Amino acid sequence: MMLLVFVMGCSMTIENVIQPDTINGGETLVSTLYVKLTTNTEQTSKFMIAILVPKMWNAREHATITFTSDITSGPQKMTAIPVGTPAPQADGLDWPAKLAATIGNGGNLINDWEWVAYYSDADYKVVGNVEVNAVVTVSIPTTEDNISFKMGYVAANSTDGLSGTDYYGSYFPGCLRVVGTGDLIDFCNPQLSSIEPRTSLDNDIITINFDAGVIANPLANASDIYLCASAITTDGETIDACAATEKTKLTSLGAGRFRIECWPRDYFAVPAGKTLQRLEYFFTNADGSIKVGYGGGISPFIYTFNCK
Amino acid sequence: MIKKIAIAVLGLLLAAFVLYSCEKEQTTLPTEPIKEIDGTWKIVSALRNGTDMTNRFDFSRFRITFSGNAYTVTNPVPFIQEGAGTWTFDDPGYPFKMNFQENGGAAKSSEIQYPVRNGKRNIVISFSPGCAANTYQYTLEKEN
Numbered sequence: 001m002m003l004l005v006f007v008m009g010c011s012m013t014i015e016n017v018i019q020p021d022t023i024n025g026g027e028t029l030v031s032t033l034y035v036k037l038t039t040n041t042e043q044t045s046k047f048m049i050a051i052l053v054p055k056m057w058n059a060r061e062h063a064t065i066t067f068t069s070d071i072t073s074g075p076q077k078m079t080a081i082p083v084g085t086p087a088p089q090a091d092g093l094d095w096p097a098k099l100a101a102t103i104g105n106g107g108n109l110i111n112d113w114e115w116v117a118y119y120s121d122a123d124y125k126v127v128g129n130v131e132v133n134a135v136v137t138v139s140i141p142t143t144e145d146n147i148s149f150k151m152g153y154v155a156a157n158s159t160d161g162l163s164g165t166d167y168y169g170s171y172f173p174g175c176l177r178v179v180g181t182g183d184l185i186d187f188c189n190p191q192l193s194s195i196e197p198r199t200s201l202d203n204d205i206i207t208i209n210f211d212a213g214v215i216a217n218p219l220a221n222a223s224d225i226y227l228c229a230s231a232i233t234t235d236g237e238t239i240d241a242c243a244a245t246e247k248t249k250l251t252s253l254g255a256g257r258f259r260i261e262c263w264p265r266d267y268f269a270v271p272a273g274k275t276l277q278r279l280e281y282f283f284t285n286a287d288g289s290i291k292v293g294y295g296g297g298i299s300p301f302i303y304t305f306n307c308k
Numbered sequence: 309m310i311k312k313i314a315i316a317v318l319g320l321l322l323a324a325f326v327l328y329s330c331e332k333e334q335t336t337l338p339t340e341p342i343k344e345i346d347g348t349w350k351i352v353s354a355l356r357n358g359t360d361m362t363n364r365f366d367f368s369r370f371r372i373t374f375s376g377n378a379y380t381v382t383n384p385v386p387f388i389q390e391g392a393g394t395w396t397f398d399d400p401g402y403p404f405k406m407n408f409q410e411n412g413g414a415a416k417s418s419e420i421q422y423p424v425r426n427g428k429r430n431i432v433i434s435f436s437p438g439c440a441a442n443t444y445q446y447t448l449e450k451e452n
Contacts, residue, residue: 204438307439
């Protein structure tokens, strides 16, 4: 292999990222990263690129990353680093864990994201006091899911890792809109209501959250919040549970946040042999005179039971 | 002459000592007692995808009663099986899995842990009653 003088060093920055604002679900997201490296010491390392992605894309299996530089010849290949491989100077943490701990979640508000890290296939010897520019091409096949997500990118090397802020660069280009099918899964914007786990069936225990202070709404200052919900079965039957009782009362977590735990099959007394397809729900005050739906309005929140 | 006889007698005695002092080595292994779980058990800890749900959802009234190889459930919560049936360990002496055969339904198995905590035997069972990606872990403690 030709000895490549590829500059890795004390300072690495991602100068810019070109990424579309919107794509259609199922298309391949192609992003271009412009990385600048400057050094003052000789070093031999692998180049590292990490991407912050929604787990549903399974990027580890499907994404490809290559790069060129002004001192290498042709596209250079990169390979996903196996989970569990210790990152450098990370006290035993692997790259995903170290990235999550040091860089964070990029502002994604639903806990269904992951960092996926890649090493260059080759090692590169760095000489001191030079500046090199690299262009990284990231290709990620997306799924049909209808989502808004805050992508993130990190560049580093296999010697210094994330051990100092000069040794790595990070870039968050903003909220990507993937126009797909199904309910919008909005990682970007605070939600009046969310359900955990993100995917579930009617035999799971789900947590229905209400954050009354996120946007202006008639229940913003309410002290008691109740769940008013309808469960729709796969054969079109509707089962209602809308009375304000102890069973439907949410637990206050403080700061305008509330939640209720629900085992849907039991909560709605779903008959044997029937399966729930979705929930349509509102939040109300004690006497039901105030009803808050999606966006603080009059349309219900909708949660579809699925495992995708 | 006497000396030779004495040496011979000593040799014979030594041989006899060596031959008859060694006992046959015990080669059978001690057997691990079969794990008995007859009785009624309750949930003392419940995790959903690693999150502690014990005090967030009412697991307090759930009971599973084992009697011989049969089990019954009262005040159900999401569980590996919905209804009553039979159960087995994969190995009664060293159980790593517990199999539940619901009456009239399919069998399901769970890897288990069988620790002693605070002097009480626990059974830790993991399963997915809904989406396979959602894992629940219940720690059961014997009530009586």
